[in-house]
Amino acid sequence: MPAQHLVPVVPLSEDACAPYGRMLGVPFQPGGAAPGFSNPSTDFWRAHVFSPGQDGQTEVLWVNYRGRGPVNMLEVHYLTEQAIVPLTGAIVHVVANSQADGSPDLASVRAFRILPGQGICMDPGCWHATRVAGGEATCLMLTRRSTTLDLIAHMRDHAPATESALRPVAAFALDL
Numbered sequence: 001m002p003a004q005h006l007v008p009v010v011p012l013s014e015d016a017c018a019p020y021g022r023m024l025g026v027p028f029q030p031g032g033a034a035p036g037f038s039n040p041s042t043d044f045w046r047a048h049v050f051s052p053g054q055d056g057q058t059e060v061l062w063v064n065y066r067g068r069g070p071v072n073m074l075e076v077h078y079l080t081e082q083a084i085v086p087l088t089g090a091i092v093h094v095v096a097n098s099q100a101d102g103s104p105d106l107a108s109v110r111a112f113r114i115l116p117g118q119g120i121c122m123d124p125g126c127w128h129a130t131r132v133a134g135g136e137a138t139c140l141m142l143t144r145r146s147t148t149l150d151l152i153a154h155m156r157d158h159a160p161a162t163e164s165a166l167r168p169v170a171a172f173a174l175d176l
Contacts, residue, residue, distance in 0.1 A: 005172045007071075009092050012112040012120065019108070020095040020126045022048055024085060024119030048121055052144040053079035059148055061141040065091055065130050072171040074104050074127040075151075077164045080144035084130070085119030089137035092174055093120055096127040104167060111174050127167070133176050 010016060017023040028036060028043045036045025052058045056079060063084070071094050084093060090113055097108040104127040114120060121142070122128060130139075147163045154161035 006175045007094070007109055007111045007172055008175045009111045009113050012093075012114050012118050016110065017112065017120060019097060020110070021081065021120060021122040024048060024083060024121055025117050048083075050083065050121065050142055051081050053124065056080055056147075057145040059143055059145040061143060061148065063139045063141045064136055065132050065139060066136045067129075067131050068133070069131075070171040070173045071129045071131065071169070073166055073168055074129055075164060075166050076102075076104070076125060076127045077122075077143070077147050078124055079163050080124055080147050081121050081142075082126075082128075082147075083119055083121040083140075083142035084114070085140045086114055086116045087138050087140055088116065089132065089134055090115050091137050091139065092131045092133065092176065094129045094131070094174070095120075095122060098125045098127065102165075104169060106169060109172070131174060 012023055014023045014026060024047050028038060028045050030038055034046040050058060074096060092111055093114050094109060094111045096104045096106060099105045150161055150163040153159040
């Protein structure tokens, strides 16, 4: 993908998200297949059964995103799904599938505008990056405890990563 390539940012939808994972924040559907409950005071329903992978422990993180520039690095997690739900502002979340050799398939790159109250749960092997159009957005992230520790050790201490990878890519801009 050339450095001048501009990736359009589209609203998150169930169909557009399907090749990379699933959309979170789909409205309650009374009588639908997902277990749920509704009364005048509250609604709750299953959005997704999260999979941290074999023997994984699920972890909730708070993440502050501030990146605004072109995307020149993608991240992947091999063992776990990862969910991101913006809380304080919209994010632009870039996703790409993996090729047969595990590298990012840049032909599959999509960028989704995700508003507070929506979210994305990426499949293992989904390459990704996050940007903001404003100053900062705080998000809730659901991931695997060992993946977080592995990524921290890699980024902070330069230890070899085993559950994740960061891969430089030819820079591309987002059509915000």
